[in-house]
Amino acid sequence: MSSDGRIDDASARLRARGLRVTPQRRAILSAFTGAATEHLSADEVHARAAAAVPEVGRGTVYAALAELTELGLLAAVGNPEPVRYETNVDAHQHFRCRVCLRLYDVALDAPPTAALKRRGFVVEHTTVTAEGICADCAAYDRGLSDGAARSDGVRAAAGATIALPRGTAYGVADTPIGRVQMLCTERGALRVMYADHAEGPAVAAAGARRRGAREAQRRLAELDTAIDGYFAHGTPFAQELAVDWDAAATDPDDGATLDAIRAIPFARERSYEQLGLSDAPFDRGVSIGSNPLALVVPCHRVSRGREITTWYVGGPERKRALREHERQHAER
CATH class of the missing domain: 1.10.10.10 (Winged helix-like DNA-binding domain superfamily/Winged helix DNA-binding domain)
Incomplete structure (x- = not known):
């Protein structure tokens, strides 16, 4: 996806990664418009892709999203794990181990938000989660x-x-x-x-x-x-x-x-x-x-x-x- 928000040609991008261009893959990749606010769920991608290829199934969409993410054509944002609860109710940050999936309470510097404020955003709180491999693993x-x-x-x-x-x-x-x-x-x-x-x-x-x-x-x-x-x-x-x-x-x-x-x-x-x-x-x-x-x-x-x-x-x-x-x- 280009930096100015315009979507690159889906077929060319697929070929560049050595993937066969199928209607399903093209429809899934073309579902993204490039808008700065656009972070689609799998169901939203399925709904958009189905408008172009009605027979595309949810299983196909999930498999294609994983494949395209692995190849670097898409990025996955967010944690698919369920909500976790803890007794530490004070403001703090977390480290998530991508291997064992455990969460650790850690102290991290909050990211700067001045640039967002200048753009008109009202920042009420920030959540920082570092991710990688924990010391135990x-x-x-x-x-x-x-x-x-x-x-x-x-x-x-x-x-x-x-x-x-x-x-x-x-x-x-x-x-x-x-x-x-x-x-x-x-x-x-x-x-x-x-x-x-x-x-x-x-x-x-x-x-x-x-x-x-x-x-x-x-x-x-x-x-x-x-x-x-x-x-x-x-x-x-x-x-x-x-x-x-x-x-x-x-x-x-x-x-x-x-x-x-x-x-x-x-x-x-x-x-x-x-x-x-x-x-x-x-x-x-x-x-x-x-x-x-x-x-x-x-x-x-x-x-x-x-x-x-x-x-x-x-x-x-x-x-x-x-x-x-x-x-x-x-x-x-």
Whole structure:
């Protein structure tokens, strides 16, 4: 839309963004006249577009508005979230996190309004809302990165061996998303990791040197059966599946975080701040980023607010495959 208020040719603007010019898209973009006061709702756009193309539906309008906004042909103004209420009734400003959608009370300078007054506007109050990524979500993301680095085999890359508890049993399971290595002690699962993980060779070398105690072998068989059931039939891992938290977790906070993730229902997701934990977001990210129990601890179900991060201990492709696998089984 030109600065003098005249609308540019809709067809040319669509072509410039590599979009096919359809009557619906042209009618939707042409619904805007360029007036300074014009900020249309989706229903208003639909009403104007339908005057030119009567068969255009509301669903088409909503989809096109999202598409045109993403491509920079339109801008979205306003917050689609419902009204929020708070006990702080004094005048103040807010920060809205676009990731987790939480609102924070903040102190911001009010914008200057003298220019508006000179134009004849009567300013009664101003509302300032900053938007971006909150400190918690940023810290959690840094934690994920640090946790992934911790898990990524710095020790293995340096040629160090991995010390395993006495009696640990080792096994492998072939799955649709790659071979999985399993370690179990007499108390439960110690490690479940993809064989192409940086520490995979060191884990294989340490595990292959031992048969494992009888109870550890039984735990290993239970784990192998659970993995097979998950992929073959979409059977969720039972909460009762034993985990040796003392040996698996680097520190107590890791164990609490990872155990909370096990409570996320099959084919569902939960944001990191909704796990009911008291640890700092950064520490939570480190725990999840270094998850030593892939599949058993379904960290692929943890989101950062409404954002599904690409991070996963087995890589983004495996994360997408697991989410699709669970979605398909949940729909049956």
